Amino acid sequence: LSGGELQRVALVLCLGKVADVYLIDEPSAYLDSEQRLHAAKVIKRFILHAKKTAFVVEHDFIMATYLADRVIMFDGVPSKHATANSPQSLLAGMNRFLKLLDISFRRDKDNYRPRINKKDSVKDLEQKKSGNYFFLDDD
DSSP states (O other): OOHHHHHHHHHHHHHHSOOSEEEEEOTTTTOOHHHHHHHHHHHHHHHHHHTOEEEEEOOOHHHHHHHOSEEOOEEEETTTEEEEOOOEEHHHHHHHHHHHHTOOEEEOTTTOOEEEOOTTOHHHHHHHHHTOSOOSSOO
8 A cells, every 4th residue: 555545544543443532643644635635524524523532733734724623832942842832722823823933824715725925915914913824714
C-alpha cells in the first residue's frame, strides 16, 4: 500500500474502535489535497454523529480550520520548550496565531477555503486594524 492508502486505513481503524475520546495525530499525512478534504469531512461527521470528543494534532491549515471548534496554542521554542495555553475558540486562537505571524486570512466566497491576504493590501490592513486576522465567513 502507498503512504496515502496506509493513512486512510489507519484512520478507518482508529475511528472503528469504540472510544469516548479519539486522539488523531496528523490525519492529513501522505494525503493529497482532495483526500485531505474528504478525510476531514469523514472525521468531523463521525465525531458529531457519534457525539464523541477528538483531539486532532494537525499542521495542514485548511484541514485544521475545518475540523476545529477549539484550539490550543503553544508558546515557546519549537523542539526545546513549550507551554500550552487554555483551549480557546477557533476564531480567537487563529486571530492570536496569525497576529504573531503578521498574516491575515479570509475565506474564499466560492469554495470557503482560507486565503492569505496580500501583505499591506486594503483587505489585509482593514482586517489587522480591526484585530480580525482570521474570519470564519467572508463578509
